[in-house]
Amino acid sequence: xxxxxxxxxxxxxxxxxxxxxxxxxxxxxxxxxxxxxxxxxxxxxxxxxxxxxxxxxxxxxxxxxxxxxxxxxxxxxxxxxxxxxxxxxxxxxxxxxxxxxxxxxxxxxxxxxxxxxxxxxxxxxxxxxxxxxxxxxxxxxxxxxxxxxxxxxxxxxxxxxxxxxxxxxxxxxxxxxxxxxxxxxxxxxxxxxxxxxxxxxxxxxxxxxxxxxxxxxxxxxxxxxxxxxxxxxxxxxxxxxxxxxxxxxxxxxxxxxxxxxxxxxxxxxxxxxxxxxxxxxxxxxxxxxxxxxxxxxxxxxxxxxxxxxxxxxxxxxxxxxxxxxxxxxxxxxxxxxxxxxxxxxxxxxxxxxxxxxxxxxxxxxxxxxxxxxxxxxxxxxxxxxxxxxxxxxxxxxxxxxxxxxxxxxxxxxxxxxxxxxxxxxxxxxxx
Numbered sequence: 001x002x003x004x005x006x007x008x009x010x011x012x013x014x015x016x017x018x019x020x021x022x023x024x025x026x027x028x029x030x031x032x033x034x035x036x037x038x039x040x041x042x043x044x045x046x047x048x049x050x051x052x053x054x055x056x057x058x059x060x061x062x063x064x065x066x067x068x069x070x071x072x073x074x075x076x077x078x079x080x081x082x083x084x085x086x087x088x089x090x091x092x093x094x095x096x097x098x099x100x101x102x103x104x105x106x107x108x109x110x111x112x113x114x115x116x117x118x119x120x121x122x123x124x125x126x127x128x129x130x131x132x133x134x135x136x137x138x139x140x141x142x143x144x145x146x147x148x149x150x151x152x153x154x155x156x157x158x159x160x161x162x163x164x165x166x167x168x169x170x171x172x173x174x175x176x177x178x179x180x181x182x183x184x185x186x187x188x189x190x191x192x193x194x195x196x197x198x199x200x201x202x203x204x205x206x207x208x209x210x211x212x213x214x215x216x217x218x219x220x221x222x223x224x225x226x227x228x229x230x231x232x233x234x235x236x237x238x239x240x241x242x243x244x245x246x247x248x249x250x251x252x253x254x255x256x257x258x259x260x261x262x263x264x265x266x267x268x269x270x271x272x273x274x275x276x277x278x279x280x281x282x283x284x285x286x287x288x289x290x291x292x293x294x295x296x297x298x299x300x301x302x303x304x305x306x307x308x309x310x311x312x313x314x315x316x317x318x319x320x321x322x323x324x325x326x327x328x329x330x331x332x333x334x335x336x337x338x339x340x341x342x343x344x345x346x347x348x349x350x351x352x353x354x355x356x357x358x359x360x361x362x363x364x365x366x367x368x369x370x371x372x373x374x375x376x377x378x379x380x381x382x383x384x385x386x387x388x389x390x391x392x393x394x395x396x397x398x399x400x401x402x403x404x405x406x407x408x409x410x411x412x413x414x415x416x417x418x419x420x421x422x423x424x425x426x427x428x429x430x431x
Contacts (some may be wrong), residue, residue: 285420
């Protein structure tokens with residue numbers, strides 16, 4: 001858990017302060033209340049000390065299911081935090097919502113520092129005094145947007161946090177992607193066996209990409225929950241625009257992307273587009289058919305349907321799940337390792353060239369306009385994904401149907417069944 005928690009009502013500037021502290025735009029900032037819902041963690045370095053900080057969702061006294069989930073989520077981590085930054089809005093003044101949150105935090109008052117935000121000029125300095133009535137001794141006027149007073153706040157924080165070595169999240173990065181409300185957050189909660197990410201039937205609950213360290217049978221993973229990706233025409237500029245951008249970036253940063261599909265609704269064009277996004281970036285992939293408890297088809301029928309609709313992801317294992325009933329969760333965990341092993345598979349050059357000889361004996365590439373295709377040699381350039389470079393006399397004369405055949409056979413002979421295989425043709429003039 002994070003060393004420092006940032007808490008407060010919605011729209012008081014918590015995410016702006018978080019971004020200022022971690023020095024990057026990691027938490028989404030927008031002029032709408034309730035933008036941050038899940039906790040977003042980052043690393044802060046100040047005066048030779050390194051610590052983690054978490055931005056939390058805005059707390060209201062009363063609200064919908066998401067509001068209550070945010071409150072429960074924060075209450076679970078208050079004990080473990082070394083410091084709590086309670087952010088209030090100095091321009092708006094003291095509110096009943098601030099007083100409600102102060103009562104929740106008062107049992108932890110020894111580690112609470114009150115940050116009166118939006119105090120960006122001398123005239124507003126006197127606005128801080130009314131907040132002393134909340135009962136916390138340490139009160140700092142700041143402007144998170146302009147950086148005013150943030151240094152003094154950090155000075156106070158680091159003096160109360162013991163020095164620790166910088167903690168870098170290590171492990172296989174597994175991103176959960178899909179349309180809104182297909183069950184991505186529910187799957188992560190089922191994997192973790194706790195409510196680490198907020199789950200709600202309202203589409204669009206997850207707004208940030210959330211990284212959660214996780215271990216299974218001695219292997220370390222980082223689970224990445226993302227915002228649901230909708231069709232471009234349905235994405236308005238603003239919060240959702242940035243969320244989709246985060247999801248696309250999560251694909252690029254991930255080692256394995258889990259394409260989560262709602263089987264009760266069937267595979268949509270948008271599911272196929274997200275799958276294409278994963279394929280084009282040569283990421284390891286697991287197709288997760290979720291909500292099997294809502295469909296009557298057999299396992300074989302469902303897998304055949306998925307293969308028919310997503311033929312370009314033929315290398316991806318299919319795992320059928322019900323996140324709510326925790327069905328198929330262990331199979332999903334096993335699939336992580338299955339894909340990771342193939343994604344890192346390395347072969348000797350001699351083995352690769354023997355595989356190519358077998359392919360050529362089975363079927364030689366057809367000539368093009370009287371020009372014969374010649375293959376000189378091949379080698380593996382790298383892993384993640386396995387990348388095979390084939391030197392030929394002219395890459396342009398390789399017919400597309402033969403390329404598909406060659407790739408399929410190369411995957412078979414190299415025993416790369418559960419990860420993408422990158423196949424590059426390079427020209428080499430004859431001696």
